Structures are given as structure tokens and as C-alpha cells.
Amino acid sequence: MSLVTAPRLETERLILRGPEAGDAEAMIAFLLDRERSEGFGGYDHRGDAWRWFALNVGHWHLRGYGYFTIEEKATGKPAGICGIWNPEGWPEPEIGWVVFEGYEGRGIASEAALRVRRYAYEDLGLKTLTSNIVPGNTRSVALAERLGAIYERTYKNYHMGEDMLYRHPPAEEVLA
Numbered sequence: 001m002s003l004v005t006a007p008r009l010e011t012e013r014l015i016l017r018g019p020e021a022g023d024a025e026a027m028i029a030f031l032l033d034r035e036r037s038e039g040f041g042g043y044d045h046r047g048d049a050w051r052w053f054a055l056n057v058g059h060w061h062l063r064g065y066g067y068f069t070i071e072e073k074a075t076g077k078p079a080g081i082c083g084i085w086n087p088e089g090w091p092e093p094e095i096g097w098v099v100f101e102g103y104e105g106r107g108i109a110s111e112a113a114l115r116v117r118r119y120a121y122e123d124l125g126l127k128t129l130t131s132n133i134v135p136g137n138t139r140s141v142a143l144a145e146r147l148g149a150i151y152e153r154t155y156k157n158y159h160m161g162e163d164m165l166y167r168h169p170p171a172e173e174v175l176a
Contacts, residue, residue, distance in 0.1 A: 010073075027081065033101070043147065066084065084124070104139075130152070134160055
């Protein structure tokens with residue numbers, strides 16, 4: 001049962017749905033793996049990772065959007081998260097993505113991001129999106145560029161430190 005009022009989005013291989021209590025363990029495991037979650041703001045303590053999961057639930061309630069759980073249709077298992085993120089102190093709404101261990105290199109993040117971007121433009125009425133990427137996260141930079149995002153500037157992110165802001169094509173281009 002979803003913890004939020006989120007639409008259910010689908011692609012050929014994926015279901016994007018609101019977070020459920022059963023998703024917490026996969027997200028906590030990801031966040032506690034410092035090497036894998038470095039570009040996402042990993043944690044050293046389980047309680048902090050659990051609070052991030054709860055933060056996403058609260059983000060949905062306060063903003064009306066947040067990170068979807070990416071569920072692989074074939075297995076029904078959580079494969080990662082992808083969604084629109086804009087907590088207090090963020091420069092503007094961003095599209096972000098993470099795939100869990102064992103799901104890399106399969107196009108899952110790209111497939112999810114394309115669907116979420118369409119949702120942001122069509123359903124939320126957003127006109128533009130960014131992706132904020134920590135320097136050195138070459139895989140996320142490559143994906144942002146494949147999605148048509150262009151490096152705009154580097155800025156100091158209150159939560160993450162130095163971040164590179166990539167601007168996605170505007171809604172009128174994507175939806176044309």
C-alpha cells in the first residue's frame with residue numbers, strides 16, 4: 001500500500017509508483033552503501049537512511065510529487081527510484097534517479113527518467129527541469145546528457161556541497 005497519493009506510471013519494463021513501507025529496506029541498503037550512494041548523499045547510520053526514506057514520503061505530501069519507486073515488471077522488485085525533487089533550499093525542481101545494485105547498465109534509469117520527465121511536464125505543468133549532479137558522478141552526467149540536458153553551472157548545494165546543474169530540454173521541446 002502506497003504511503004502517498006502518487007500516480008502509477010508505466011513503461012514497457014517498469015512500474016513507477018509511490019513509496020511503500022516495504023521499499024524502505026532496499027532504499028536504506030542503498031543509502032548505507034557509501035561507495036554506491038556517494039553522489040546521492042549516502043549515510044553511515046541506519047537511522048539517518050530511514051529518515052531520508054521518511055523525508056521522501058513527506059516531500060510527496062508537501063509538494064505533491066517526489067521520488068517514485070522503480071519496480072521492475074518482470075520481478076516485482078524495487079530496482080531504484082526516480083522522481084522530481086525540490087526540498088527547501090533547492091534551486092528549482094530537479095529530476096533525479098538511482099538504480100540499486102544489480103540493476104545498473106540495463107537502461108532502467110533512462111527509461112524511468114524519460115517517463116518521469118514527461119509526467120512532470122504533462123501532469124505537473126512544469127516548464128523546465130534540472131538534474132543536480134555531484135562532480136565525479138560520470139554515470140549520471142552521461143545519462144543527463146543522453147536525455148538532452150546541458151551543463152549550465154556549478155553551484156554550492158546546501159545539502160550536497162558542490163553540484164553541477166544540468167538543464168533538461170524545456171517542456172515545449174519535449175512534448176512537441
